[in-house]
Amino acid sequence: MIKFKDVNKWFGSLHVLQNINVHVKPGEVVVICGPSGSGKSTLIRCINRLEKFQDGELHVDGMPLHNYSINLTKLRAEIGFVFQQFHLYPHMTALENVTLAPIHVRKIKKKEAKEIGMEKLVRVGLGDKASSYPDQLSGGQQQRVAIARGLAMSPKILLFDEPTSALDPEMIGEVLDVMIKLVDEGMTMCVVTHEMGFARQVAHRVIFMDEGEIIETEKPDQFFDNPQTERAALFISKILTH
Amino acid sequence: MIAYYFQRLIEIFPFFLKGLWMTVIVSCLGLIFGTIFGFIMGVLRSQKIRLFNWPIGIFVSVIRGTPFVVQIFIVFFIFPEWGIQLNAISAAVLALTILGTAFICEIVAGGIKAVPKGQWEASASSGLSIVKQLRLVIIPQALRTILPPLVGQYVLLIKDSSVVSVIGVVELTRVGWLTVVRIPEGLMVFSLVGILYFVISYPLIRLSNGLEKKLSVGQISL
Numbered sequence: 001m002i003k004f005k006d007v008n009k010w011f012g013s014l015h016v017l018q019n020i021n022v023h024v025k026p027g028e029v030v031v032i033c034g035p036s037g038s039g040k041s042t043l044i045r046c047i048n049r050l051e052k053f054q055d056g057e058l059h060v061d062g063m064p065l066h067n068y069s070i071n072l073t074k075l076r077a078e079i080g081f082v083f084q085q086f087h088l089y090p091h092m093t094a095l096e097n098v099t100l101a102p103i104h105v106r107k108i109k110k111k112e113a114k115e116i117g118m119e120k121l122v123r124v125g126l127g128d129k130a131s132s133y134p135d136q137l138s139g140g141q142q143q144r145v146a147i148a149r150g151l152a153m154s155p156k157i158l159l160f161d162e163p164t165s166a167l168d169p170e171m172i173g174e175v176l177d178v179m180i181k182l183v184d185e186g187m188t189m190c191v192v193t194h195e196m197g198f199a200r201q202v203a204h205r206v207i208f209m210d211e212g213e214i215i216e217t218e219k220p221d222q223f224f225d226n227p228q229t230e231r232a233a234l235f236i237s238k239i240l241t242h
Numbered sequence: 243m244i245a246y247y248f249q250r251l252i253e254i255f256p257f258f259l260k261g262l263w264m265t266v267i268v269s270c271l272g273l274i275f276g277t278i279f280g281f282i283m284g285v286l287r288s289q290k291i292r293l294f295n296w297p298i299g300i301f302v303s304v305i306r307g308t309p310f311v312v313q314i315f316i317v318f319f320i321f322p323e324w325g326i327q328l329n330a331i332s333a334a335v336l337a338l339t340i341l342g343t344a345f346i347c348e349i350v351a352g353g354i355k356a357v358p359k360g361q362w363e364a365s366a367s368s369g370l371s372i373v374k375q376l377r378l379v380i381i382p383q384a385l386r387t388i389l390p391p392l393v394g395q396y397v398l399l400i401k402d403s404s405v406v407s408v409i410g411v412v413e414l415t416r417v418g419w420l421t422v423v424r425i426p427e428g429l430m431v432f433s434l435v436g437i438l439y440f441v442i443s444y445p446l447i448r449l450s451n452g453l454e455k456k457l458s459v460g461q462i463s464l
Contacts, residue, residue, distance in 0.1 A: 075369075076367055087363065089379055101368035101370065149368070
């Protein structure tokens with residue numbers, strides 16, 4: 001589904017992704033963690049080409065992203081992306097946020113798109129907030145609308161970039177619950193997060209990154225209980241004692 | 243004597259209304275075309291595409307950095323030498339359009355740049371094309387920033403239209419000049435001219451202030 005092969009990326013002279021090799025299979029849930037500036041967000045932003053890379057090969061759903069002439073609309077229609085800061089469209093209601101892409105990218109009729117949008121909002125527990133504007137919703141509710149927006153295109157892959165980092169502690173649970181539900185439904189997901197409970201509970205694999213490199217790729221239990229590298233062990237101890 | 247002049251001024255008041263009408267026509271056409279071209283150039287300028295950014299930057303700097311009266315002389319007296327023959331009204335509209343375009347371009351580009359980067363990323367991630375990102379997501383939000391100064395710019399354009407009197411367009415200021423020859427009471431004549439400009443500008447000033455207040459607080463659906 002997603003295959004990185006020797007991917008390298010530089011921001012100026014800074015080598016932010018170094019020889020990345022990752023293979024994510026359909027239905028797999030991969031959690032990417034690591035300290036700030038380790039390149040984890042850059043890594044998942046490459047998957048829907050929010051970031052370009054200079055070297056290596058990346059195939060997503062069979063499309064070669066190292067080939068710059070690919071159809072970006074087609075690629076992005078198959079990938080949902082959930083941002084740390086939600087990035088809901090503030091001039092649109094929750095339902096309009098969710099239905100925008102189905103109407104204008106998938107060319108679904110408005111009435112049908114509204115039905116799909118409502119179904120997605122109900123799925124994230126916000127059926128009663130369809131006509132609310134983002135600034136009338138709490139952070140947790142906004143992030144759930146953002147997840148519904150990502151789901152509305154019926155994507156094959158969902159990417160999460162620190163989806164709970166901007167939330168108050170009491171709102172993290174409601175977002176993680178929605179994400180766990182998606183895992184149960186078999187969605188392919190790449191999640192950048194520091195929620196180690198979530199990683200342990202639902203991830204099939206944990207990727208630990210530092211300074212642009214993948215340091216470890218392990219099953220969650222193995223990663224948390226018996227990290228193979230000192231850097232991973234130090235990171236886990238810091239996260240768990242935080 | 244004053245009473246006599248006042249009486250004469252009332253008699254020729256319809257002449258002032260004709261001048262006012264010409265001011266409105268020339269200004270409206272200038273601001274309509276200026277808005278259209280200003281938006282197009284502003285959107286292009288906000289995209290940081292070198293091919294557009296460079297020539298637009300020069301155009302804006304030249305127009306903003308030279309007096310309007312010089313620009314209108316060039317349009318009316320120099321353009322014919324290059325084969326572009328325009329009557330006074332067309333030249334006035336063209337010059338106001340060029341002026342409006344330059345200023346509105348900067349307002350629009352500034353408004354678009356003020357929209358958070360995350361809105362571009364979110365709309366791009368949904369698969370929307372760049373045109374749809376602009377039309378559906380970015381410009382509706384940018385309008386919050388754009389509208390108050392845009393309306394303010396309209397007021398400036400209406401006032402700048404007084405300059406077109408120098409090429410013989412019989413608009414409000416020109417009517418003032420023609421009248422003061424017959425009624426040598428400058429204060430009275432140009433007070434009337436000023437009042438008439440104020441009558442058309444004031445509603446726009448109110449609109450600009452109102453938009454600023456309304457758009458700066460709370461959620462409104464644009």
